[in-house]
Amino acid sequence: MHRLSKLFGHHSDTRPPPPGPQGVAAFPAEADCFRYRKQRGVNLGSWFVLERWIADSPFQSAASPAQSDLDVARGGNAKEILEHHWDTWITDEDWAWLTAQGINTVRIPVGFYHVCGADPSVLPGTDFADFQHVFEGAWARITGALVSAHKHGLGVLLDLHAAPGKQNADSHSGTSSPHPAFFAKQANMKHTIHVLSALLSHLTAFANSYTPPLPNLVGIELLNEPQPGAQSAALEKWYLDVFHALRAIDPSVPLYIGDSWMTDQYADFLSRSATQFAVLDHHLYRCFTSGDTSTSASEHARRLADPNEWAPKMFARVSQKLESAGCALVVGEWSGALNPGSLHGEQNEADARQAYVSAQLQMFERYCSGWFFWTYKKESAGDKGWSFRDAVAAGVFPGNMALTVQAAVVDDPGHMARRDAAKDKALDEHATYWNQWPGNYDHWRFAEGFIQGWDDAWGFLSTSASHPGAFVQELGFRGPWAKRRAQAHAREKGDGNLWEFEHGFSQGTAAARADFVTTHC
Structure with missing residues (x-):
């Protein structure tokens, strides 16, 4: 088992944790360590979704204009060319090298047609309908990537780079057609939900077939660089439909959406829509x-x-x-x-x-x-x-x-005293500020939030610091993590003045990181 599984010491064996609320595994589990840590990553471009400016050799027998996956499939010896490329573009040496540089996650672009080896129903009615024999071998390589990445402590973000009908005009969306039809035809949007459902279903089934289950799928990106034009409302509705479909399959897997370079708009969308x-x-x-x-x-x-x-x-x-x-x-x-x-x-x-x-x-x-x-x-x-x-x-x-440590953090009993001193100082400042105005406060929630935030952040930082010069894994997805901690706090102690717990949690995570950097980095 990878060292990250020991985070917080909550689980002493290798069995998966029992289900929690709404079918989500107990928190934190090993998968949470991969999904919530700060991701410092690279894209494994042109491994599955090809781009000629990155890797030219797979296009040598491609049909004109020889710029896309469909062109390669329509050319000569496509199956042999692609399978050779898939097996040689990324090898164990690459995984090891990435880890040595401090990379902890990879984003892997795939096309919908790469899923056909797990579910052939993703192809009928698409431009790739006749090419199952060409692409069916990709699935074993995709699942193999999950295994190899885990062996090296790397998380994997699977990105749907090419959807049925194309979501943008670029050749990296599967075909060389300059006329994307993803938004023009409702059938394409509906079929892409089927593709994503198949992708997640088969990935989770594969991961769970291991003992213990593979924990390093950090998320699914629903669609790479969609260009909705005037169809922005349709994209938002489609995102909601995909959320509903995929949460029914596995509510714990993080879902990533592209912002179409309308960042504020889609930040507002997620803020009001994401549960x-x-x-x-x-x-x-x-x-x-x-x-x-x-x-x-x-x-x-x-x-x-x-x-x-x-x-x-x-x-x-x-x-x-x-x-x-x-x-x-x-x-x-x-x-x-x-x-x-x-x-x-x-x-x-x-x-x-x-x-x-x-x-x-x-x-x-x-x-x-x-x-x-x-x-x-x-x-x-x-x-x-x-x-x-x-x-x-x-x-x-x-x-x-990435942060590195000067020496292995085997034990640091003094950090508890430093935590409590930092908590007392922060609590005094918090109470002094809010007590200026009459109101019913629960400042004890702030204190509990601070302790929880410190302990969680410290858990990420210290558990990964196993030897001098080690790259430190730190809590990166603070918003989703804090939301789950606050929900657990509310279930146990009620949600009155929950904002005080949240404020304390935020300050506790920041204080723990600052203390760890000062003490060990």
Whole structure:
């Protein structure tokens, strides 16, 4: 069993915990450790959903225009070409290397047709109806990825990158057609719910077939970069329909939705609609527009670091709104890529690139529950902007993205005394502030929340610090975690003045992290 299973010491054996309310496993379970920790990840781009600019060799026998998965399927020797690619693009060496860099989660883009090996009914009526024999072998590789990732302590976010009818005009949505029909035909939207239901059903069945069950599926992303245009209301309704369908299958699996670059709108949507663990995914690139081209790399970095600029203000606003609603924000795609125009006039290109990447990371670390670099690698080496492996090799990607400990945290009995002192100080400040106004308060709830928040945050931090230089896993999805803790508190002690527990919990998690960094990092 992976070391994370020992978090908090709540379970001493390897049996799955008993079901809790609404069929959700007891909290926290091992799966919670993977799902709620801060995700520092990469996309395994062009493993299953192919993109020619990343991996060219699978397209050598593809049908014209040779840009998409469907083009490869329509070409010669497609089954053999794809299965060779699936078996060689990501190997055990890749999993081990990622772990050594401090990566703890991967986002894996898949197409609906990759699910046909588990459920052939995902194909009829689609552009891929005649290609079951080509893609049916993908399922064994997808489930194998879950096993291999777990062996290395990595979580897996499965992302539906290509839906029936295409949700955007790009070739990475499965076909080379420039006319997406996902929103134009209700049948496509309905069929995609069937696809996602099949994906989750078969994934959970596979994970549960292990003893103990595999705990490292951190979520399902419902749709990559949907472009609804005037159909935004239809997308919101579709998201709600998918929530209902997938929660009926497994209510514990986090569900991620794309924001269509309308981040405030979909943050509002989740805030009023999400009843369980839901995450908003925002993608951020600064190399495509004329404005990006005319902005220098150093100016891009400055704007990302300045809290008064648009991007940091948006991230601060949205993350706070989502966390308060028990949801979370991640950046599912970003890169170090810059338009050549942004590097004109920079005295040192390497330094400018590193400063740009560092500014993005610092913003994501401050405001987000997780981030995923696009992409892990390219077939042609040397791209320091888009290839994580090349960015690391060139020193463009900084090595300080995750906390590390100076020595193994075997025991720290003094942290309890520090916790209680911090709690007393915070409680005194809390009570002094609110007692200025007459009212009926339950300040004891603040104290209980502080203790619970400290203990939970400390549990994540200390359990993963097993040796000098270890990458520390920390509580990242504070909104969903706090929501579950508050619900448990309310069930046990009533929900009067529950806000005091929530305030205490938030301060306790922050105080524990600050104390751990000071003491052990």
